[in-house]
Amino acid sequence: MDREELLLLTSLLLMLEGYLADNVLPAVLAFLLSLYIVSLRRGVVLSVEGSVEVPESMEEGKWHEGKLSLANHGSNAIVTPVIKTGDFELDIPYEVFLPTASTWDASFRIKPLRKGSFHIDSVGFRVVDERGLYEEFFPLFPIKVSVYPSVETIKEAAKVDRNLRLAEFYRTGKLFGGESLEIRDLREYQYGDEFKRIDWKASARLGELIVREFLKEENADVYIFLDNTREMRKGIKRARIDYAAILVVQVAAALIxxxxxxxxxxxxxxxxxxxxxxxxTQLETIRRRLDLRSEPKESSFRFSFETSLSKKAKAFLGKILPMRKGRKGPKGLFEALSLLKNPSFIILVTDLSNPGDVYRAVSLALKKHRVLILSPNPVLFYSGKLDKDALRRLYQAYKDREELIRRFNVLVPTIDLGPSDYIREIVKVV
Incomplete structure (x- = not known):
């Protein structure tokens, strides 16, 4: 109840008292009070224009400067800026007295608490007349903000030096530096050349043995593919997309x-x-693009594996992985592959929650590119309540996951990762 409503209620009670007590004085007081309220209301005009400006792109955990602008076209008023959001910390003026026909400009501080893309909808100014009787809210357009991972977060994560499995996996050979699938030239066969290099069609046409020479992979580009599908964004406390964003920056920094x-x-x-x-500059461009927002939901731990394999293989995989009808896979992955025009390295960061689509996409990519999969394990990122049913479900999902990783390792190198695994070891093996 605002002050005007309180005065009107008081006036009504005085009139009621005068009627019940058969006394004219309370009724007169009620009448005078009503006239006072009406006269005040006619003299109060609340009309404020303003704007709130914040940077469109911010860094997680860092203070940024915003600007407030106000112009009062009405009566003297007390104005309070309003920016309601739980994703940002604000250091903003609480209220300011704004006389008639005056303007006011000020700065304030805003700090994003987590990365992602945000729409701040509750933005505007609460305007109250100088007596505090009348109030009105003037809304502004929503503010769109992109928040990218902070340098401090990445540096802190880089201190974690636990992914020894990756170094062990590549101990016998490096990921990069070999020969690509793109032919550079044809030449005559020389003693010591491998027979698999012989181009039999060219040899038959020219009447002598011809071998193929391939481009060195140092000339190829590296593309980091980041899965931003719904399952990757899910997480009660920490989503896999948060982990993957830091992982992408670390891998890029190691290779760039x-x-x-x-x-x-x-x-x-x-x-x-x-x-x-x-x-x-390229590393900073990549980092700023990683403003991917997570969803506070629990992972489903369900997989669907459909490939162009034999019936026997499908039957085998059907026993390993539960099927889910009607589920849409990451069709964007196939579009992503179409964006690559030349033979390249692909480092695919995905939780394999849609293994059938990923398997088909990787099989297609291998015709032209080399592929490595870095896969955050959904089971290891579970942060929900642990009861008997949850433990039973996690154990079954863990077994399914082992079979899934084994299957993908037949196709391409696939590394299973947990929340504390980062790719600093890749620097030692590439």
Whole structure:
């Protein structure tokens, strides 16, 4: 109840008292009080224009400066800026007295608490007349903000040095530096050449043995594919997309001095690409693109594996992985592959929650590219309540996951990752 309503209620009670007590004085007081309220209301005009400006792109956990602008076209008023959001910390003036026909400009501080893309809808000014009787809210257009991972977060995560499995996996050979699938030239066979290099069609046409020479892979670009589908965004306390975003920056930082590194982010329907480049500027471009928002929901731990395999293989996989009808896979992954025009390295960061689509996409990619999969394990990222049913479900999901990783390792190198696994070891093996 505001002050005007309180005065009107008081006036009504005085009139009621005068009627019940058969006394004219309370009724007169009620009448005078009503006239006072009406006269005040006719003299109060609340009309304020203003704007709130904040940077469109911010860094997680860092203070940024915003601007407030106000212009009062009505009566003297007390104005309170309103920005309601639980995703940002604000250091903003509580209220300001604004006389008639005056303006006011000020700055304030805003700090995003987590990364992602945000629409701040509750933005405006609460305006109260100088007596505090009348109040009105003047809304503004929603503010759209993109928050990218902070340098401090990445540096802190880089201190975690636990992914020894990756170094062990590549102990016998490096991921990069071999020969690509792109033919550079044809030449005559020389003693010591491998027979698999012989181009039999060219040899038959020219009447002598001809071998193929391939481009060195140092000339190829590296593309980091980041899965931004719904399952990757789910997480009670920490989503896999949060982990994956830091992982992408670490891998890019490890490779970007030697290779041209690009980024491709895909979801269920589409894909977006950051063209490859080298150096600190390219790394910063990649980092700023990782403003991916998580969803506070529990993972489903369900998989669907449908490939163009034999009936026997499908039957085998059907025993390993539960089927889910009607589920849409990450079609954006196929669009992402179409964005690559030349033979390249692909580092695919995905939780394999839609293994059938990923399997088909990777099989298609291997015709032209080399592929490595880094896969955050949904079971290891579980942070919900642990009861008997949850433990039973997690155990079954863990067994299914082992079979899934084994199956993908037959196709391409696939590394299973947990929340504390980061790719600092990749620097030692590439």
């Amino acid at each position: 001095r030697k290779y041209r590194v690009g980024l491709v982010i895909y979801d269920e329907l589409s894909a977006d690409i950051v063209n490859p480049g080298k150096g600190g």
